[in-house]
Structure formats: C-alpha cells, structure tokens
Amino acid sequence: MDGTGPAAAARRIDETVYEIDAGFRPDMKVPARVYADDRLWEQISTDRSLEQLVNVATLPGVTQAVYAMPDAHEGYGFPVGGVAAFDAETGIISPGGVGYDINCGVRMLVSTLHADDLGDHLEPLVHELSRGIPSGTGRGSHLSLTDDELDRVFTEGCGYLVERGMATPEDVAHTEAQGCLSGAEPAAVSQRARDRGRGQLGSMGSGNHFVEVERVERIFDENAAAILGLEVGRVVVLIHTGSRGLGHQVCTDYVSRMDQGMPEYGITLPDRQLACAPLSSEPGRTYFGAMAAAANYAWCNRQVISHVVRETFHRVVGPHAGLRLLYDVAHNIAKVEEHGGRQLCVHRKGATRALGPSHPETPVAYRSVGQPVFIPGSMSTGSYVLVGEDASMERSFGSACHGAGRRMSRGEARRRQTGKEVKQALTERGIVVRCPSMKELAEEAPDAYKDVDHVVDVVERSGLARRVARTDVLGVVKG
Amino acid sequence: MKGGRPSGHAFLDHTSEIVVRLHAPSFAELVEEAGRAFADLVPKHLGGQASPDVREFTLEGRDAAATLVNWMNELVFLADVERWVPCELSARVDENTAGPVTALGIRARGRVLERPFVLVKAATLHGVELRPGPDGIETEVTLDV
Numbered sequence: 001m002d003g004t005g006p007a008a009a010a011r012r013i014d015e016t017v018y019e020i021d022a023g024f025r026p027d028m029k030v031p032a033r034v035y036a037d038d039r040l041w042e043q044i045s046t047d048r049s050l051e052q053l054v055n056v057a058t059l060p061g062v063t064q065a066v067y068a069m070p071d072a073h074e075g076y077g078f079p080v081g082g083v084a085a086f087d088a089e090t091g092i093i094s095p096g097g098v099g100y101d102i103n104c105g106v107r108m109l110v111s112t113l114h115a116d117d118l119g120d121h122l123e124p125l126v127h128e129l130s131r132g133i134p135s136g137t138g139r140g141s142h143l144s145l146t147d148d149e150l151d152r153v154f155t156e157g158c159g160y161l162v163e164r165g166m167a168t169p170e171d172v173a174h175t176e177a178q179g180c181l182s183g184a185e186p187a188a189v190s191q192r193a194r195d196r197g198r199g200q201l202g203s204m205g206s207g208n209h210f211v212e213v214e215r216v217e218r219i220f221d222e223n224a225a226a227i228l229g230l231e232v233g234r235v236v237v238l239i240h241t242g243s244r245g246l247g248h249q250v251c252t253d254y255v256s257r258m259d260q261g262m263p264e265y266g267i268t269l270p271d272r273q274l275a276c277a278p279l280s281s282e283p284g285r286t287y288f289g290a291m292a293a294a295a296n297y298a299w300c301n302r303q304v305i306s307h308v309v310r311e312t313f314h315r316v317v318g319p320h321a322g323l324r325l326l327y328d329v330a331h332n333i334a335k336v337e338e339h340g341g342r343q344l345c346v347h348r349k350g351a352t353r354a355l356g357p358s359h360p361e362t363p364v365a366y367r368s369v370g371q372p373v374f375i376p377g378s379m380s381t382g383s384y385v386l387v388g389e390d391a392s393m394e395r396s397f398g399s400a401c402h403g404a405g406r407r408m409s410r411g412e413a414r415r416r417q418t419g420k421e422v423k424q425a426l427t428e429r430g431i432v433v434r435c436p437s438m439k440e441l442a443e444e445a446p447d448a449y450k451d452v453d454h455v456v457d458v459v460e461r462s463g464l465a466r467r468v469a470r471t472d473v474l475g476v477v478k479g
Numbered sequence: 480m481k482g483g484r485p486s487g488h489a490f491l492d493h494t495s496e497i498v499v500r501l502h503a504p505s506f507a508e509l510v511e512e513a514g515r516a517f518a519d520l521v522p523k524h525l526g527g528q529a530s531p532d533v534r535e536f537t538l539e540g541r542d543a544a545a546t547l548v549n550w551m552n553e554l555v556f557l558a559d560v561e562r563w564v565p566c567e568l569s570a571r572v573d574e575n576t577a578g579p580v581t582a583l584g585i586r587a588r589g590r591v592l593e594r595p596f597v598l599v600k601a602a603t604l605h606g607v608e609l610r611p612g613p614d615g616i617e618t619e620v621t622l623d624v
Contacts, residue, residue: 047494073494073495074493074494075495075496076496076603076605076606076621076623077603077605080494080495096603096604096605099623100600100601100623101600101623192556195556195560196559196560205597206598207598207624244597245559245560245597245600248601248623249556251601252552252555252601255603255604256540256545256548256549256552259541259545259604260541260545271604271606272544272605273603273604273605273606273621275604406494406495407494408494409492409493409494409495410492410493410495410497410624411490411492412492437522437524439522
C-alpha cells in the first residue's frame with residue numbers, strides 16, 4: 001500500500017467509520033468517509049475506491065462529506081457504493097456519478113406460497129422464468145414500443161403500465177418515487193437511446209442482473225417482518241436489472257456532451273469520467289430530464305418482468321400463487337432531495353436509498369418500520385431485507401449499500417472456477433440455475449463477492465439500516 | 480499494419496469492469512486495434528456471418544482520447560441495435576482539424592450476429608490517456624459491463 005495514498009491518510013473515527021480529511025488533497029472540498037470495519041477496510045483500501053472517492057470530494061458544490069458504503073469497490077469516476085450530494089443551486093450533476101445503467105435497482109415480490117408448496121414445481125418454474133424473461137447476451141424483449149408509447153413510459157413511468165394491465169395501483173405505491181421520477185423530458189432522450197431501448201422493455205440484460213426465487217430463511221425483527229409480510233419459509237422473488245441500452249446510451253450521450261463543455265464551466269477534473277455541469281445550467285437540466293426518463297423506463301422494465309413472473313407462477317404453480325410487490329428501489333440515480341433544509345442533488349452510484357420511518361416518502365404501509373432495503377448476496381448466499389433508519393439521513397443522506405460488493409475481478413473469478421463447476425456446486429446445494437453463458441456464470445461465482453452477512457452486519461452497526469430477514473436461494477435465472 | 484511492432488490488445492483485471500490495453504504504432508492503428516479488441520469480446524455462441532458491405536464512419540472528439548472512446552461507443556451501439564461487429568478495419572486521421580480536436584475516417588467490413596451483443600454497456604473516459612510507448616502509442620480504456 002502506498003504510504004502517501006488516501007488509505008494511509010485515513011483515520012478511524014468510529015467502530016465502523018474511516019475518514020479521509022478534506023485537507024488530504026488541496027482540491028478536496030469535503031472529507032471522504034467510508035463505512036467499514038477492519039475487514040472491509042482491508043478490501044476497500046486495496047483497489048482504487050478511495051482515490052475515486054477523494055476525486056468526487058473535489059467536485060463543485062459538494063456538501064457535508066462523500067461516502068462509501070460497506071460494499072464499495074473500484075468503479076470508473078465514482079466508486080461503486082458511492083454517495084455524494086451537491087447543492088442544487090450552486091452544485092453540479094454528473095452523468096458518470098449516476099452510471100450507465102441508470103436506475104439499476106432491485107425489487108422483491110412476496111408470494112402467497114411457502115417453500116414446501118413449490119415441491120416439484122421449482123425446476124419447471126425456474127425454467128419457464130428463463131424462457132419468459134429475455135436475458136443474457138443478446139436477447140431483447142417480447143414487447144416493442146412505438147415512439148408515443150416510449151414517451152408515455154418516460155413521462156408516466158409505472159402508472160402507464162397500470163393502464164396496460166401490467167401493474168396494479170399497489171405496485172405503484174410500493175415503488176420508489178411511485179415508479180415515476182418527475183422532470184422527465186422525452187425530447188432530451190436521443191434517437192440512439194430510443195433505438196436501443198425500444199425493443200428491450202421487460203428484459204434483464206447481462207452481467208450481474210438476475211431473477212431469483214428465494215425462501216425466507218431467518219427473521220431478525222418479528223414486528224417489522226410481520227408488517228412487511230415476511231415469515232420463515234415464505235417464497236419471495238428478487239429482480240435485479242435497470243434501464244438497459246436506453247439508459248446506457250443516455251449516459252454515453254451526456255458524458256460526451258459534458259466532457260466537451262468542461263472548459264466553458266472552468267471546472268478542473270481529476271478524472272474525465274466525472275464530467276459534469278451545474279444542475280442549474282442548460283446541459284445539467286437537460287441531462288436530468290433524460291436521466292429521469294431513463295429512470296422511469298427502468299422502473300417499467302422491472303414492472304414488466306414482474307408481470308411475466310406473476311403469469312409464470314400462475315401457469316406453472318397454479319392460480320393460487322399470487323405475488324405482491326414488497327418494494328422497488330433504485331441504486332444508480334441522482335435525485336433532488338431536502339436535507340437539513342437545503343435542496344441537494346444526491347448521487348447514489350451503487351447505493352440504495354434507505355429512508356427511516358418518519359420520512360414522508362416512506363410508503364404509508366411501512367411508516368411504522370421504515371423503507372424496505374434489499375441487499376442481495378450472491379447466487380448461493382441469499383439476500384437480506386432491511387429497513388431504513390432515521391439516523392441514516394445524517395450519516396449518509398439516507399443511503400445504505402446495494403449488495404455484497406465484488407471483491408474479485410471477472411478474470412480472476414474465471415481463473416478460479418469454470419462456469420460448469422459453479423453450476424455443479426449450486427446444483428449440489430439444490431439451487432436450480434439457468435444462465436445463457438457459462439463464462440458469465442463463472443464471472444458471477446459466489447466467491448467473487450464479499451461475505452454478505454458481514455457487509456450487512458456493518459450496515460446495521462453503522463446505523464444505516466437494520467436487519468429484518470435473510471433469504472436463501474432456491475432458483476436463479478442469470479442475465 | 481504500417482511498420483514497427485504489430486498493434487495489439489490485452490484485457491486487464493478490474494474489480495467490476497473490463498479494461499482493455501491497446502498499443503499500436505500510430506493513432507489510426509490504435510483505433511483499428513480498438514475495433515479488433517471489441518470484436519474479441521463477442522461470445523462465439525452469438526454466431527454471425529461476414530458481410531461484404533463496407534461501412535464508412537466519420538468521428539470527432541475534443542481530443543484523441545475522446546475520439547477513441549467515441550469510436551468504441553459507436554461499436555457498442557451498432558452491436559446492440561444492428562448486431563454488427565467489425566472484422567476488417569482501416570482508419571485514417573483527418574489532418575485538417577484545429578488544435579487538439581481529432582477527426583477520423585474509418586472504413587470497416589463486419590459480421591452481423593445472430594443476436595445482439597449487449598455485454599458492454601459503454602466505453603468510459605475514465606483514465607484514458609494516450610501516451611508514447613516503446614512501439615508507438617498505448618492506452619487503456621475501461622468498458623462498463
């Protein structure tokens with residue numbers, strides 16, 4: 001480790017907080033804080049996460065501190081697991097700070113079934129899900145949209161799918177921002193982005209995206225679990241995907257545009273991928289409009305997949321197999337929020353909003369416990385359901401982590417295990433796996449991720465969110 | 480190839496993305512190599528047949544690094560929407576641009592895949608610096624996957 005780097009400059013200020021002082025580099029405007037214990041710090045401080053977090057702390061209008069969540073790892077521009085807030089009047093918005101997969105996120109559906117009810121249905125159920133949900137390298141959607149329909153997706157979000165019979169009002173109520181971020185501007189979305197997104201609504205994509213059939217394995221908070229409708233043995237479905245090619249192209253378009261415009265704003269960047277513009281400027285406002293449109297497309301994407309999952313459960317298991325949406329939350333997004341009486345543009349790049357019980361945007365049904373937060377582990381380790389804490393508003397702008405976090409490169413994962421070996425190990429544990437590519441299955445091997453139990457323990461000890469339930473995996477459809 | 484050590488590429492480890500290292504005797508050859516590196520990422524099971532058609536591209540960026548990234552993003556778009564990936568490439572730099580602005584003309588033959596290739600979301604500007612190497616120019620481009 002470099003003795004003059006950010007890791008050497010960090011000091012531990014709490015059991016689970018490390019801080020790099022704002023004086024570490026002359027261009028830093030606020031300190032950088034990392035939520036980690038010794039073990040996670042060891043992992044976070046060995047790649048370029050800290051350098052990237054420090055770079056974010058130099059951006060104009062950044063306020064309070066920049067944060068890395070316990071699952072943080074190296075990204076490009078922002079670290080993955082990074083949270084930063086910028087004054088809405090004087091600060092910037094950065095497309096790279098949101099990422100290419102705008103509103104990549106996770107939702108959980110809770111079924112009417114217990115695991116015992118699945119019986120012999122599990123294998124055909126996972127198989128049919130893999131057939132019904134386009135996934136992996138090169139599979140698009142069954143649903144193709146006209147320009148007018150795309151515009152309605154952009155501006156109405158999940159509300160449009162209620163009209164199309166693919167969503168219910170309860171689905172909308174249990175989606176972050178009711179599945180429709182205001183401020184979407186269809187005209188700000190390029191023709192190229194439309195071309196990429198037109199035929200991909202209702203598709204999963206590739207990489208770490210998935211649809212998992214899971215079973216609640218353990219309850220940590222009986223009261224909160226009862227309010228969320230979770231009990232041991234309950235079958236749930238976790239869906240992880242985002243805005244597909246449409247969001248990727250929106251980010252590409254605006255990173256390029258803002259990179260060209262940097263001299264105009266007199267902003268000097270330590271990394272060109274942090275290209276940005278004042279939120280109040282024409283490019284800043286236009287990007288926000290395009291990003292909101294892509295975010296609404298992503299919520300619709302997860303909703304269309306949910307519709308297919310519901311139909312598949314009915315067809316394979318029976319009409320008694322109902323699925324209600326527990327919650328849907330984004331983890332790549334920028335939103336204008338009020339914090340401490342100020343309007344801030346909060347960037348969450350690989351980080352999940354985690355509102356406490358008293359926040360007005362916490363859905364009515366969950367106001368006694370807090371907003372549900374999902375932290376997926378890996379294909380074999382299961383996932384966690386948590387709820388947000390009011391204290392997280394001051395600690396992290398109301399944010400928690402979005403997963404276990406990768407600890408191993410894709411290449412290293414492939415060198416350690418073949419896809420066939422990964423599949424065999426999962427099968428031996430009774431987990432049904434469908435993946436279009438053995439190479440990608442190897443890259444997503446459980447060992448490639450940090451220990452989710454440990455990451456979640458640090459999340460809870462940091463006061464970012466508290467545990468409600470843990471699930472284990474029954475079946476996986478990989479992207 | 481226009482003399483010197485042949486152009487080449489390698490994929491480097493990154494915690495979550497793909498980093499491609501490129502080297503070539505000249506910037507035009509570096510651009511050609513970037514196309515070959517992108518094609519190397521396409522899984523064999525996507526199939527596809529070579530097309531005799533020649534496609535022509537003109538690209539510009541505020542400097543050479545941005546132009547290279549713009550080219551790779553052009554390839555990402557074409558692979559996603561048209562299932563097209565390059566096979567044979569010929570690039571030339573337009574010498575009539577002002578200052579650091581870099582413009583390219585590229586002619587390419589390609590193949591059309593049986594299904595679109597969507598592994599790569601985008602090419603990023605993260606850390607892209609063109610620097611002199613022992614055999615010309617070298618750089619790394621981080622691809623979001």
